[in-house]
Amino acid sequence: MSTQILHVTSRDNPALVRLRKLTADAGGYRKTGSVWIEGDHLLRAALQRGWQPALVVLTEAAMQDTTLAALVESAPRALVVPTALFKGLSGLESPAQIGAELTLPAAPAIDAHAASVVLDRLQDAGNVGAILRSAAAFGVRQVLALKGTAALWSPKVLRAGQGAHFGLRLVEGLAADDLAALAVPMVATSSHTEHVLHRVALPKPCAWVMGHEGQGVSPVLMARCALTVGIPQPGGEESLNVAAAAAICLYESARQQG
Structure with missing residues (x-):
């Protein structure tokens, strides 16, 4: 898969504006059908289970880290942003350097026989x-x-x-x-x-x-x-x-x- 990589320096970028709204609302995913995950641990866990992110966002510093930069290839689009812009998406005191937007599947029905x-x-x-x-x-x-x-x-x-x-x-x-x-x-x-x-x-x-x-x-x-x-x-x-x-x-x- 060829990933489209865009370097973004403006906080008014439409994707960043959308993601900030999503991260500010705990139940925002119910309206958008997508969810923001922060950190390479969660992203790797999603990939291991067969999930494909719609968008990866990472800092300029993360792009210089080969292990983090490799995760860019998991999505069709990636935004590379300054650390200050990434902090605007983070709910952590010490923000991670990478995150991703995942599209949620349709809500499943109850499996009657499952533990x-x-x-x-x-x-x-x-x-x-x-x-x-x-x-x-x-x-x-x-x-x-x-x-x-x-x-x-x-x-x-x-x-x-x-x-x-x-x-x-x-x-x-x-x-x-x-x-x-x-x-x-x-x-x-x-x-x-x-x-x-x-x-x-x-x-x-x-x-x-x-x-x-x-x-x-x-x-x-x-x-x-x-x-x-x-x-x-x-x-x-x-x-x-x-x-x-x-x-x-x-x-x-x-x-x-x-």
Whole structure:
């Protein structure tokens, strides 16, 4: 593929103006159908999963780095910009030297039979990204986010996910009733159950429901769960961070499946 490389020095360049608007709005990708990813780690993770960027943007300094400059060839277009212009696209205190715009595929339908994680109104982008990362690590390929959950493709969730997004089936904006499409049983954690996580036979596969950081799983979703389990906490803490709880539950599912 031949890449068109353009050196840009004006912040009024139409592509840069568009990308600044995209990066300023956590849910902007829902309007544009594209997402900005920053840093060579995320770009390499996308490429490894078969994604092709529509546009690569890198600093003049990055263009002198052979390993970063080689990533330009992954896109049909590339913009080379001064560091000051790149900072305008960055949400980091220490901006990366390269980023890319990816075109998102059409929103997939729910896979009724897939092992899944259900996110019930999780607010913290770091928690959401960490759960996506755990899901990918433990072989759960579908994440279903209910309305009120942090935007899955927002810059903060992308950074916390560390590339997990590109190997997952992500469906967001769902209502509780949409989960009726799942054919696998839903499982939630609870402090009011006699079932202990590592002592109960978990459904294979299942959909783990992770609830709001303060309110937990909604009563409506809890009523839909086929099983609730408790995570032993011998240290006596009242509860675990939701991302930590998700990692423990997904590990136990993977362990029981051998």
